[in-house]
Structure formats: structure tokens, C-alpha cells
Amino acid sequence: MFTWEEIDNATASFSLKIGTGSNGTVYKGHLNHLDVAIKVLHSDDKSSTKHFNQELEVLSKIRHPHLLMLLGACPDRGCLVYEYMENGSxxxxxxxxxxxxxxxxxxxxxxxxxxxxxxxxxxxxxxxxxxxxxxxxxxxxxxxxxxxxxxxxxxxxxxxxxxxxxxxxxxxxxxxxxxxxxxxxxxxxxxxxxxxxxxxxxxxxxxxxxxxxxxxxxxxxxxxxxxxxxxxxxxxxxxxxxxxxxxxxxxxxxxxxxxxxxxxxxxxxxxxxxxxxxxxxxxxxxxGVALPGSPSHFKCPILKTVMYDPCIASDGYTYERSAMEMWLCDKDVSPVTKARLRDKTLLPNLSLKSAIMRWVAEGGRPVKE
CATH class of the missing domain: 1.10.510.10 (Transferase(Phosphotransferase) domain 1)
Known part of the structure; x- marks a missing residue:
């Protein structure tokens, strides 16, 4: 849970509004080194209170690669904190x-x-x-x-x-x-x-x-x-x-x-x-995209394409995050070794991501195979 002070600081006093809906207003913010979207529900609206409780109840219990992730909330002020989606709706x-x-x-x-x-x-x-x-x-x-x-x-x-x-x-x-x-x-x-x-x-x-x-x-x-x-x-x-x-x-x-x-x-x-x-x-x-002459370790073992958000799984291999999250929805074995995974933790592979970004900047780009 977040305090109102943390929410206020994260949004620079709610200076960047990115959307408005029937139940509240959404602002861009920065919390714990992450860009986030913060929905502030209408405080004087009973339906908004119900909306807040329902969303908190549902999203706090479930995770799926194609459901917007709830990162936290500020119940005192009716705020919900989500991952930020760069390309909007x-x-x-x-x-x-x-x-x-x-x-x-x-x-x-x-x-x-x-x-x-x-x-x-x-x-x-x-x-x-x-x-x-x-x-x-x-x-x-x-x-x-x-x-x-x-x-x-x-x-x-x-x-x-x-x-x-x-x-x-x-x-x-x-x-x-x-x-x-x-x-x-x-x-x-x-x-x-x-x-x-x-x-x-x-x-x-x-x-x-x-x-x-x-x-x-x-x-x-x-x-x-x-x-x-x-x-x-x-x-x-x-x-x-x-x-x-x-x-x-x-x-x-x-x-x-x-x-x-x-x-x-x-x-x-x-x-x-x-x-x-x-x-x-x-x-x-x-x-299907592939990069000409791309190093094999730049490619996701699941998608067979160059990764944009590489993450390390507990089997020690690196995968495209969205692909691995989908894999883990109904599987508990490694996509590569087929052995049971120790856990489902995914850690960002920042060094590999940096290497891929440098390589792309130097001329690598997606093309049809």
C-alpha cells in the first residue's frame, strides 16, 4: 500500500493527466524507479467507491500477461497504481x-x-x-x-x-x-x-x-x-x-x-x-521477425525472435518477458530443459538488454525471415 504523500510525490502533485473516465482520472507517475499510471477515483461518488473495492479485490488476487497489473493502492484516497502502458489505449x-x-x-x-x-x-x-x-x-x-x-x-x-x-x-x-x-x-x-x-x-x-x-x-x-x-x-x-x-x-x-x-x-x-x-x-x-546475423543469445528460446524485454528465469535461461509470463500461466517446467522450475521468479537481464539495444542502434533491425 502507498501513502497519499507517496502518491502526490510520484505524480509531481498530479501534474501529468493522461486520461479521464466515468469513475476517475488517471495520472502518470514514477514510483520505486518505475513509470506508473495512477487512477484517482471520484471521492464523492458511491459508485466509484464500489469500483475501487471491486478492482482492488479482483486484481489483487490474479495475474495474467494480458491483464493490466495492479502494483498497489492508496485506500484512504481511492487511488489505484498500475503498470504504465507506453502506447496508451x-x-x-x-x-x-x-x-x-x-x-x-x-x-x-x-x-x-x-x-x-x-x-x-x-x-x-x-x-x-x-x-x-x-x-x-x-x-x-x-x-x-x-x-x-x-x-x-x-x-x-x-x-x-x-x-x-x-x-x-x-x-x-x-x-x-x-x-x-x-x-x-x-x-x-x-x-x-x-x-x-x-x-x-x-x-x-x-x-x-x-x-x-x-x-x-x-x-x-x-x-x-x-x-x-x-x-x-x-x-x-x-x-x-x-x-x-x-x-x-x-x-x-x-x-x-x-x-x-x-x-x-x-x-x-x-x-x-x-x-x-x-x-x-x-x-x-x-x-515473423528476425534480425539478420543476430547473435543466437539475443533470441528468445520460445519466440525464436530477438528479445526486447529479456528476463532470467529460475532455470538460468533468458526469455522475452511476455512470452515467459504466458508460458508460466499453465506450466511449471523449463521451456528449454523441460525440468521442473524451482520457482516462477523472473529477473530483468539488464546487461543483455543493453547489448541488444546497442546492437540495434548500430544497424540491426527486424526484417521478415
């Missing part, structure tokens, strides 16, 4: 606000899979599955390498532990929570929320990744393009030369997630994530 980048460069098409396939994997993780938490309920591009943050992480779990619903996978539905007596255009139609009509509610929102995000268009009327536009075999007409041209077949498949998957009835939407884990994984692998094979 997915919404900002899709709309290219402040002149930011477009997200390449192959990164968009990967981002869709990352979001899906985080949702599957939330839905699989024990003893209580978690439904996000407010997934949208504004709540997906991007780090310096465009790795995505879902944030803003303050509206999430913790399901009763006794509910089964096929019957995770809760009736909400309070008003609807979430954002129009991403809200499950069944939830709007009945007040019942389920894991398929997040599937619906993911479908809309997928269509926005493909088109970079406003969500108003977007499903109808994409559906018409798919039916006419003209998906290229609606793709975001700034993303580069899309592979048409895979873009069509991703669009169809997004539309399937947007079915009006939850029972008609595909299962997130066994169908949606599997298909997103297939498309991600195709994208990686087409755009």
Missing part, C-alpha cells in the same frame, strides 16, 4: 490520435488473441469466475511493444462458485453496467449477464481491429462485406497488406461472437480462442 491507436502510427495488421491478429486469452483466464478463475462486462478498445492498453492488456475491471462480476460452466448467469438487480454497442443484447433485455456477454464485446472489438471504424452500425457493414465477398473494402488500409482469406475468417468469427442470442455465440475457449490462435500463427509466419 487500443482505441487511441486505432484512431491514430496524436499522430501515432497505425497498428500493423499482423499485430492486430495477435492482439485479438491476447484479449481472448485474458478473457478465458478471467472466466476460468477459481473459485469464482469473473466476467469483465466492460470490454472495449478504450479498456485495452498497449505497452511499448504493442502487447495488449485488459484494464478497468471495476465493473466486473464475480460469479458464484457453485455455478457450472454452462450455467454461469447472474441476475443484476441494479442498473445495467457497461458501454453501449459492446453490451450483450440479452443482458440489456433481461439483466442477466454470462460469460457470453464478454464474447459479444470481443466480437465488436475484433471488427474494430479489422476496420478501425466507429462501432455504430459496424456489424451490419462488415456482415454485408463478408456476404458479398468484399471484405477488403472495409479493412483498415493503414494496417498494411491484409491477407484477405484470414481477414475474412477473422471478420466471420467476430460476427459469430455478435449473435443476438447468447446460446448462438461460439464457446470462447474451445472455439474462439482456438481460431484466434490459428490466425495469430499464420500472421506470425508471414511477418
Amino acid at each position: 487500443l482505441a487511441d491507436r486505432l484512431q491514430r490520435r496524436k499522430g501515432t502510427p497505425p497498428i500493423p495488421w499482423f499485430d492486430r491478429f495477435r492482439i485479438a488473441w491476447e484479449i481472448g486469452s485474458a478473457l478465458v483466464f478471467l472466466h476460468s478463475t477459481k473459485p469464482s469466475p469473473i466476467i469483465h462486462r466492460d470490454l472495449k478498445p478504450e479498456n485495452v492498453l498497449l505497452d511499448r511493444n504493442l502487447v495488449s492488456k485488459i484494464g478497468d475491471v471495476g465493473l466486473s462480476t464475480l460469479m458464484p462458485p457453485k455455478e457450472t460452466l454452462s450455467n454461469r448467469t447472474v441476475y443484476k438487480k441494479t442498473g445495467l453496467a457497461g458501454t453501449l454497442f459492446y453490451l450483450d443484447p440479452e443482458y440489456q433485455r433481461t439483466g442477466q449477464v454470462s460469460v457470453k456477454s464478454d464474447t459479444y464485446a470481443l466480437g465488436m472489438v475484433i471488427l474494430e481491429l479489422l476496420t478501425a471504424r466507429c462501432p455504430i452500425g459496424l456489424p451490419e457493414v462488415v456482415e454485408r462485406a463478408v456476404e458479398d465477398g468484399q471484405i477488403s473494402d472495409v479493412l483498415d488500409e493503414s494496417a498494411g497488406d491484409w491477407p484477405v482469406r484470414e481477414a475474412h475468417d477473422l471478420a466471420q468469427l467476430g460476427l459469430n461472437c455478435l449473435e443476438m442470442r447468447s446460446k448462438d455465440r461460439p464457446d470462447l475457449n474451445s472455439v474462439v480462442l482456438e481460431e484466434l490462435g490459428r490466425l495469430k500463427r499464420i500472421a506470425a509466419s508471414v511477418s
Whole structure:
């Protein structure tokens, strides 16, 4: 936990505002030698207090490579401290606000899979599955390498532990929570929320990744393009030369997630994530990066590409942090030796990172293999 004095000092008296939402304001700060994002919730708003308690309860118990990491809090003043995401929100980048460069098409396939994997993780938490309920591009943050992480779990619903996978539905007596255009139609009509509610929102995000268009009327536009075999007409041209077949498949998957009835939407884990994984692998094979003549120890043993954030695991080997964090989500053995890891601690390999940065500065750069 942090004191108010530490929060005030970290933000230079809240001098750098980087975002504002319905529940609070976000400032950039510097704490314990790290850049951080500090959300200060509206102090006179009861819903903000609930938002704070919910976010603290959820994020203090879970860790996933594609969920925004909570670093601490200042409960007395309703402050939440998160890791800082250099590239802002997915919404900002899709709309290219402040002149930011477009997200390449192959990164968009990967981002869709990352979001899906985080949702599957939330839905699989024990003893209580978690439904996000407010997934949208504004709540997906991007780090310096465009790795995505879902944030803003303050509206999430913790399901009763006794509910089964096929019957995770809760009736909400309070008003609807979430954002129009991403809200499950069944939830709007009945007040019942389920894991398929997040599937619906993911479908809309997928269509926005493909088109970079406003969500108003977007499903109808994409559906018409798919039916006419003209998906290229609606793709975001700034993303580069899309592979048409895979873009069509991703669009169809997004539309399937947007079915009006939850029972008609595909299962997130066994169908949606599997298909997103297939498309991600195709994208990686087409755009896989390697550096010509790069030293082998610069490459991650998992990704086979040059590392940007190398970290040392307990097996003594160095990996790209995001790849190793994903590996450790469901494995406790070394990716290299297959022996059981002593622990899951990851330490930054600063000397290797410095060497890679020097090498890149001297002319090394990612190219297609």
C-alpha cells in the first residue's frame, strides 16, 4: 500500500493527466524507479467507491500477461497504481490520435488473441469466475511493444462458485453496467449477464481491429462485406497488406461472437480462442521477425525472435518477458530443459538488454525471415 504523500510525490502533485473516465482520472507517475499510471477515483461518488473495492479485490488476487497489473493502492484516497502502458489505449491507436502510427495488421491478429486469452483466464478463475462486462478498445492498453492488456475491471462480476460452466448467469438487480454497442443484447433485455456477454464485446472489438471504424452500425457493414465477398473494402488500409482469406475468417468469427442470442455465440475457449490462435500463427509466419546475423543469445528460446524485454528465469535461461509470463500461466517446467522450475521468479537481464539495444542502434533491425 502507498501513502497519499507517496502518491502526490510520484505524480509531481498530479501534474501529468493522461486520461479521464466515468469513475476517475488517471495520472502518470514514477514510483520505486518505475513509470506508473495512477487512477484517482471520484471521492464523492458511491459508485466509484464500489469500483475501487471491486478492482482492488479482483486484481489483487490474479495475474495474467494480458491483464493490466495492479502494483498497489492508496485506500484512504481511492487511488489505484498500475503498470504504465507506453502506447496508451487500443482505441487511441486505432484512431491514430496524436499522430501515432497505425497498428500493423499482423499485430492486430495477435492482439485479438491476447484479449481472448485474458478473457478465458478471467472466466476460468477459481473459485469464482469473473466476467469483465466492460470490454472495449478504450479498456485495452498497449505497452511499448504493442502487447495488449485488459484494464478497468471495476465493473466486473464475480460469479458464484457453485455455478457450472454452462450455467454461469447472474441476475443484476441494479442498473445495467457497461458501454453501449459492446453490451450483450440479452443482458440489456433481461439483466442477466454470462460469460457470453464478454464474447459479444470481443466480437465488436475484433471488427474494430479489422476496420478501425466507429462501432455504430459496424456489424451490419462488415456482415454485408463478408456476404458479398468484399471484405477488403472495409479493412483498415493503414494496417498494411491484409491477407484477405484470414481477414475474412477473422471478420466471420467476430460476427459469430455478435449473435443476438447468447446460446448462438461460439464457446470462447474451445472455439474462439482456438481460431484466434490459428490466425495469430499464420500472421506470425508471414511477418515473423528476425534480425539478420543476430547473435543466437539475443533470441528468445520460445519466440525464436530477438528479445526486447529479456528476463532470467529460475532455470538460468533468458526469455522475452511476455512470452515467459504466458508460458508460466499453465506450466511449471523449463521451456528449454523441460525440468521442473524451482520457482516462477523472473529477473530483468539488464546487461543483455543493453547489448541488444546497442546492437540495434548500430544497424540491426527486424526484417521478415
